[in-house]
Amino acid sequence: MQVKEYKPLIVAFCCNWCSYAGADLAGNNRLAYPADVKIIRVPCSCRVNPMFVLRAFQRGADGVIICGCHPGDCHYTSGNYYTRRRMAALFSMLDYLGIEKERTRVEWVSAAEGAKFAATMNDFAEKVAALGENKRLEDLRCKK
Amino acid sequence: MRKCSLDSMNSVFAEIAKAATLYIPADRTDGAAVYTKWEEGVVWSNALNTVRSPKDFFFPQMENLMEFKTQGKNIEIIDTRSETEDFVVFGVRACDVKSFEILDRVFLSEPVDSYYAARRAHGVIISLACTRPSETCFCGTFGINPAEPAGDISVWKTETEVFFRSNTEKGAALMQKLEALTEECTEEAVDAQKEKISAVMKKLPLADLTTEGFGGGKTKELFDNPAWDELSQTCLGCGTCTFVCPTCQCYDIKDFNTGKGVIRYRCWDSCMYSEFTRMAHGNNRNSQKERFRQRFMHKLVYYPENNDGLFSCVGCGRCLAKCPISMNIVKVMKKIGGNNK
């Protein structure tokens, strides 16, 4: 059997106004982060439904990160505050079910924080890679 | 008829498990009995019956039918069936044994359901006579004798001994393997127990429940009975009754897109669900009353109409025990039909 190097698959939901712009800035400054990170643009982090997070894990993601404007800076004034509550509750529940807490993260990245974006993604990808493949919230049907 | 001591049953299980996968009722961590794959250490439950019925062995809740793979714009169809292995289900009560006959009439009549048929062909059923029926039992209503369970092999259990009688070729073949562990005895050995059970059967609270007023041809008479409103008024529309029922056989076929291909699978469906038999125009039974009525009309009228008068209920009592609101077929039968006179 061929041994394939394990590469984690990471889905990053980024809000259009801050974090997606932060990711663009990381690109402008050529700040590298693993290609395993794939970004999905949402208007605001509060658009991210827990169902999307679970869906990503089902389909084979090894980590899911949600990035939004810093609290207080939300383009829509309060969206990220809701994100913060929802995801705190959701992630705590996933942990309660024995799913590794390092697989999920919420990070606030502003449009000026290209470096933070890249650093966050490097760190997250590294932590997720250390855990190995997502086995606890996987759907084997999608892995064949 | 052959017998062995109750203590030697573990050896009997071990012997059966040598040639085929054996499932016996065993107590789960939550206290309920379930069919469990036998291996050393699995203890035969004393419970009257399992929470889920043994229909799962032949008609599982979920099964993949086939797969599609797309390559560019081409589609490849893959048959995912693997040869079914031989298996033995031990401890099936008379009511549940009867349920296989009801399922067979659906799945084995033309066009034969090959998935079901393969499992039936590979499965051996060892039934078990009841000793202590519950107040929720009403198998007698459907002419089932819990002291005379059918199946490939019938088993009776007493305080100290276990008796075996093979009924079919498959059963006889299996009994042959147990020759060394069992000894010959006469049929009379279990007579006393049978009598005792018949006496209990008469005392059961539902002993006088009859199927009078139901059966083929009763559709017009029963369909618009005003009692359906009252009976269904607090039904929650969950699928508990259908999923614990040994005779409910409805399923849905769905496609699951894995991203790499499509798995076509079937899974149980429940006529109590709002999405049941949903078609392009929507659902043809829109109210819970209609869905509720469908379930009981099917068991008590439509099925017998198409199957020589055979009712598709075996009186196992699972729905009586598990319905969240305690609404069930007994209440329906008592409210409408002959029992209400």
Next chain:
Amino acid sequence: MQKITREQLIDKAVSLLENGTVEAVLGWGKGEFDYDVTPAVFKTADELKAGFVWNDFCGANFSKYLVAKTGKIEGKILVFLKPCDTYSFNQLLTEHRFDREKVYAVGIPCEGMADIAKVKAVCGEGISAINCDGEKIAVTTLYDDEPVMVDAKDVLAERCVNCKSKKHVAYDELLGEEGEVVDSARFDEVAKIEAMTPDERFAFWQNELSRCIRCNACRDACPACTCEKCVFDNPNSGVENKAPANSFEEKMFHIIRAFHVAGRCTDCGECSRVCPQNIPLHLLNRKFIKDINEFYGEYQAGAEVGSRAPLVDYTTGDIEPGEVFDRRDKNA
């Protein structure tokens, strides 16, 4: 073991029917066995006298029925509410799920309900009669000559063991004595699971949730789950299925189910009561309640009408999702 009697409830219902206050009564209907109780609508005094029951097995929470039932009649419907039911009642009102004007709520005290499974664990199958008498329950079976005496306390339903309130938070009229909010130990079990290692927690829930047969009883009985169309029934939602296809779907169903009622769940315990597979579903809901209490301050859904559920609220200083675990590790 109940302090209020069936006769008192019938008298109240009959008088309200007869003086025209209400048009129908939502109550517990007599079944085949003494423990067999079905929620039913009664319209006349005769129906009530013949079929109304009130005993230790009247666990069903009627609040949810008001969503459908209040739309069907012109006048008012009488509903009997145990203390825990009143929280669901308020929560549904907060969410505008029924018309308060169409309901006449009678609060009734509850001493805790019995769990027939626990009774059967003691007496076995074949119960022919159950008589509640003070702190004892006499169970007659087909197989024993003498009734088996069971301590009512020993067969108390799980949710009643951890009763959170004997106080009614909503009613038009109260029968019997008003109780107090109870300082229950209901979070102990959650804390016990939290204290496990992740591997143990995973194994625990894997085992519990693997039993799920997706009968939806937990959802359909839940007074917070009153969606016109549940996402799990909606083929367009992306999560719909009729069977728990595998361990992922088992988990997803229960996570989403609990998440959708998080902050709205009153912890009435119906989900666990109705689960045919004995999955301790309330431990998922309680986890959310415990977290919400710890993160955002004590909140009891349904305690008052119109309160803002914690997940549709925020403060600027809320805990960060990442800090949740730091805090937990610190406390451990």
Next chain:
Amino acid sequence: MQRVGVFVCWCGSNIAGTVDVQAVSEALKNEPGVVFSTNYQYMCSQAGQDIIKDAIAEHKLTGIVVCSCSPRMHEATFRKTAAAAGLNPYMVEIANIREQCSWVHKDMLTGTEKAIILGKAAVAKVNLNAPLTPGESPVTKRALVIGGGIAGIQTALDIADAGFPVDIVEKKPTIGGKMAQLDKTFPTLDCAACILTPKMVDVAQNENIRIFSYSEVTEVKGFVGNFDVTIKKHARFVKEDICTGCGACTEKCPMKKVPNEFNLGMDNRSAIYIPFAQAVPKVATIDPNYCNMLKKGKCGLCAKVCAAGAIDYTQKDEYISEKYGAIVVATGFNPISMDKFDEFAYNQSKDVITSLEFERLTNAAGPTAGKLVRPSDGKHPHTIVFVQCVGSRCSACAEKGKEYCSKICCMYTAKHAMLTRDKYPDTEVYVFYIDVRTPGKNFDEFYRRAVEEYGVNYIKGMVGKVTPEGDKLKVQASDLIANKQLHIDADLVVLAAAIEPDKSARPLATMLTASMDTNDFFTEAHPKLRPVESPTAGVFLSGACQGPKDIPETVSQAGAAASKVIGLLAKDKLTGNPCVAHSNELMCNGCSSCERVCPYGAISYEDKEFRMPDRTTKIRRVAVVNPAVCQGCGACTVACPSGAMDLKGFASAQIIAEVDAICK
């Protein structure tokens, strides 16, 4: 099924250097729905855009995916391109393969692989796109300004000058607000009345401005461009249009023992009154709490002396409904109550006063005609202690005061101290402060003058206790710099009380569905970029209702709010953002979860009749999103448990499709 075209941009070597663009366009050819796929050097160039336009026409494309730079860069460009070719601009999706791929990955293989995946995600999304059209709504060309202080006045004047009708609603009988009560203004020391009252007159004379004084807003419905507002005009028992403001009634009125709120209760007025000489409108008002005629039916003197016959004891509150396109909130501030600050003996001694009371005491039109005397005995105070930050920056005692800095106190205290020393050089003046904050044009110079030229004693430290003893006020304080305790025998103590939003702001915010912070200051749509707009479209903020402000700052904000209003009213139609939430009423529970998280108040409910399967009808409460107000954040979509609420352009199904494509 869509007919999707894929256009992969090289961006010169920016993309093509790390991504095999040919491989990407080839790979995406096989994706569902894709009927055309190509790549080109610069898609954003005219030639590149022509390729897209031609392909749309030739291949009858219904959707396009451009794999290029960030959508923040060229999404608008390609949307225009699509529109020019007759395709709905919202049928365009961008796969960001530059900033988020070629620029951050070095290896060609990795970059190409990722670019393909991002392209697949965009294709998956565009397959579910639907053409969107921005909604349009008309604009009522009239503005409402709530509050008639300097903020409201300036906003109204600026809007009116641009030619739009404006209504000012003021709850007091006159406009003018706090500024009318002030004596001099810092740092120039010109008199407040001299600069304010001409503006008040301008308001009164401006044909485009209507003043609803002695009135309140009681109901607000509608949305940006289309507000329906109900204004309650309190009965003043004087016919406004007839009263000449001659003042004869106020002189004859026998009930003269009414505390005069304009002078903060330091003197009395009559039951029928005109708040001050330059009031606008200058009409009398009968105070029903004190008027004997209204209370007991006996008197009627004012009616007898009124030559114009303006008195009408039977007048009732009047409700006026009006339509507005924009609403400006200018509800202003009040000093906080000193009741909780027992240590300063405010309630024990008449000679402990607030700074606003000090303003009245030094004002020529005030109760003492501008003579600075002690309220208790009318004597000249020789030692005055000013205490700053009373209730401001009170983070340790939040239940007593406010956590924030009230911003204006440092400057007006310097002004008071300076004026006192100027007029009464024999007076010893002490100012106790935590910090002196003077960030403003000529502010610090002003403060330095107070210290250096006028010899005001500034002492860093807090006053611990004020104890009335005889005719003196014993002030116990600490000097933090000298590190010693001070005991001063003062004649007058002046407290620079913190300011807070007017109490009417909170209920008003509810009516407007405008958000507020925990201090009840209105929140702005963006703290830096949209400081005069409320998050609720069509609602603007002017003055101290948004946060503590001095006059120059208030006036500039008022002008900014006015210009925003003018910009809005100048439009005939409002074009919305088409990516808005919408609710599927068949699935909606009417539970209000979405409404609670909506920052814009875009969601309302209506009772709708549904036909049930059994042919009966059922009335259900369902959510309705106002597309003109919704900004498309999506908070509601997650709050909605049934999934009835979805977001156009970022629909759940679209995001799920992207997730699936990425995780394939």
